[in-house]
Amino acid sequence: MSTRKRATRAGALTLAIASAFTLAASSAASTVTSAGIQGSGKAVHVHPMTWGSRDAANLPTPLPTSQCLTQLGINCYSPLQYRSAYDLNPLYQAGITGKGKTILIVDSYGSPTIQSDLEVFDKQWGLPDTTVDVRKFGNVPAFDPNDSTMVSWAEETTLDVEYAHAIAPGAKIVLAETAVAETEGVTGLPEMMDAEKSLIDAGVPDVISQSFGATEDTFPGFDQxxxxxxxxxxYAYKDAAAHHVTVLASSGDNGVTSQTLDGNGFFPYPANSWPSADPLVTSIGGTYPAIDDTGKRLAPDVTGNDNDLLFPGGVVGGGGQSHVFKRPDYQDGVKAVVGAQRGTPDISFSATLSGAAWVYFSFTRPGWHLIAGTSESCPIMSGVVALADQVAGHRLGTINPALYQLGRLSANPKLGKFTGLQDVTVGDISDHDVTGPAAGPGYDMATGWGTIDGAYFVPALAFAASTHGD
Structure with a gap:
């Protein structure tokens, strides 16, 4: 396709969305130090969301979905299948690749082999090569393959980088690696926020992907x-809002509850996690998409553990009410669902091990692995936002007001298609003997507004965020 035709098609997509919403309108930084948290005598555990999932397989080459079903008993998906299932290929054909935009990924420790692993990943799927811009913050320790915490973060880093790049192949990837000391009282969160603020102030990221979280209820002083x-x-998120940077976070993989302070159990009542629950952050939940070898959808997405064959009793996402933050203005239209508190998630993507993602890493057990969880859905969304930034021609900033505007319009039988939102109405996020929200028509605290048809959603988000404002 010629450059002129690609540009014309991209413009037509944007114009169609703009026309639809014009019609709709006419018809209707303070800081905190590690020592400050140490003073409570508690250690808040920040962890990668891969801890809520499981790593399966270790193969020299990835298998197609049909063979995974017969050999492993689960679905397995490639980035090319996701690009098809989320209808992103028309955007790539129109030259929308995230070019000129930067995705910041934040992970403790990082991965010592991320560049070479990404090159193997790209070659396998025919993706363009890119150089990961690694920024180290603090004295990042040398990788120890016998340290399970380091291995978990390296797996998380691999998943984040490979899938953000796969969805937005033209975007620059910056990886912030932070040094997290595993001593009593040091959480790692101040280091992450410092790294983010430093890069925001330097004008680096357009969108930030965060596949980590800590339970709100475990922070010092919560009981009082x-x-x-x-x-x-x-302070990093306030800084991001001021610089029009979009911030995303995984909603978690433990349903409506979350981990206790020692990291070895779960609260026997609903408990949310931060930063997902922050009103300045877009919370990314999880679904199970049924996709064939070519990336064709076989059925609408669902959530919950009904289809999770490898991880029985575990759900694919997290959500519910925040115990810290009141309902933000953009959720006033769904107050019947969220009540007086901030509700999560806002939107969802593939996250279940019944449809796990192929990743390649070599820092230990070199080969192809299957990983899932909302650690997967968050970098996918970061790529989608980078595409929308390119369509808009500028950063979109805090996208939640625009996302909820699209959600309200999605119920309109004439305009709903143009929002690109696809409702998820089956499943719930009950887990660990705690009853959780169920998916249903419209917004819910199981999957948010559901998932997307990217060919419509990307230009719709670009238009809505550009006209709605922060």
């Missing part, structure tokens, strides 16, 4: 309704 140890960490 003193949330300052958490809210004092928000």
């Amino acid at each position: 309704h003193d949330f300052s140890s958490l809210t004092n960490l928000r």
